[in-house]
Amino acid sequence: MKKSSTSTRNSDKQNDIIGSDLYDCSQTVSYKVKNRIWIIVFSVLAVLCLGAWLFISNISSPSKIVEIYQNGSLVEKIDLNSVTNEREITLSGEHGTNIILISNGHIKMKSADCPDKLCVKHGELKNSYSPIVCLPNKVVIKFENSSDGVDAKAGAVR
Amino acid sequence: MKTNKPANSTLKQNFTAPKPNGQIDIPRTKKLILTAMLTAFALVAFVIEASIPPLTPIYGIKLGLANVFTLFALYSLGTHCAAAVMSLRIVLGSIFTGQLVSFIYSVSGSLLSFLLMILLKRFFQLKQLWVLSILSAVTHNIGQLAAAIFMTQTPAIAYYLPVLILSGIIAGAFTGLCAQLVLIRLSKINNNLD
Numbered sequence A: 001m002k003k004s005s006t007s008t009r010n011s012d013k014q015n016d017i018i019g020s021d022l023y024d025c026s027q028t029v030s031y032k033v034k035n036r037i038w039i040i041v042f043s044v045l046a047v048l049c050l051g052a053w054l055f056i057s058n059i060s061s062p063s064k065i066v067e068i069y070q071n072g073s074l075v076e077k078i079d080l081n082s083v084t085n086e087r088e089i090t091l092s093g094e095h096g097t098n099i100i101l102i103s104n105g106h107i108k109m110k111s112a113d114c115p116d117k118l119c120v121k122h123g124e125l126k127n128s129y130s131p132i133v134c135l136p137n138k139v140v141i142k143f144e145n146s147s148d149g150v151d152a153k154a155g156a157v158r
Numbered sequence B: 001m002k003t004n005k006p007a008n009s010t011l012k013q014n015f016t017a018p019k020p021n022g023q024i025d026i027p028r029t030k031k032l033i034l035t036a037m038l039t040a041f042a043l044v045a046f047v048i049e050a051s052i053p054p055l056t057p058i059y060g061i062k063l064g065l066a067n068v069f070t071l072f073a074l075y076s077l078g079t080h081c082a083a084a085v086m087s088l089r090i091v092l093g094s095i096f097t098g099q100l101v102s103f104i105y106s107v108s109g110s111l112l113s114f115l116l117m118i119l120l121k122r123f124f125q126l127k128q129l130w131v132l133s134i135l136s137a138v139t140h141n142i143g144q145l146a147a148a149i150f151m152t153q154t155p156a157i158a159y160y161l162p163v164l165i166l167s168g169i170i171a172g173a174f175t176g177l178c179a180q181l182v183l184i185r186l187s188k189i190n191n192n193l194d
Ligand SMILES: [Zn+2]
Pocket: A112, A114, A116, A117, A118, A119, A120, A133, A134, A135, A136, A137
């Protein structure tokens, strides 16, 4: 029904359809204008985010006290500067096992049995803004929050 | 001015192609089959993407190819079918890839982004699909991040917000443009067949 009526309309009143409000030229123009505005909005947002990310990831932590969390609770607290011998910490929980390597001033996830291995690929813990996170095993390694700067900044980011 | 848009004018009463406002007259059986097919495609895209090792050591950064099919369903078949495509893809995808732990992150991100999609869809017509796609990708990442913060009880993960927004913009633009260009091409093909 609809189709036949369309074809007759197509042939008989072509000008009407071309000029119909659905495909009005003024609307086509406004698409382009809107698209341009959105492109600018997203570009600005992208540049801001990139800047924020570069800024965040280049800060090095003043404190060397590291906290290891499992299932949201603190498991170990280590001052990396006081570590003399390289050692491993094995965390086994209900979700899986993670092996953490600690040496003087450095900490990293040595191995994990999580499916994605993103925590291992993260490498060394650099600053408090990019903690080592193993979401499948719910393990987080991060620098201790010094009460002044970091908390305030965390609030601002959120 | 008016005569330089003849190609689009025939789009209006097309049988299978979506109108700019997303409504469509499709028989129920055809709709069901299209929904099932789109779900299968989305599932394949999801499984392939899940089997590729992640590019960056940051959670939530991925292309989200399966979202192309959700967007396609949303604009060609409507809200209900899109909801079916997405929810089936999440459940089956989690089972197929065996990542049941990431199920919660996936669900929370997807629910939030889908709510945003159906709420804002009326403001974005076919030629602005990419905008809606970016917005939903960004919301998806924010929802996932919120779920991760809640699950690990670690607010410090919020520092990933800028990079997740950035990746949402890039991935959303890509998937949105894919769906948008395919929908526009398909409507032109259908026109020529008529
Ligand atoms: Zn891991």
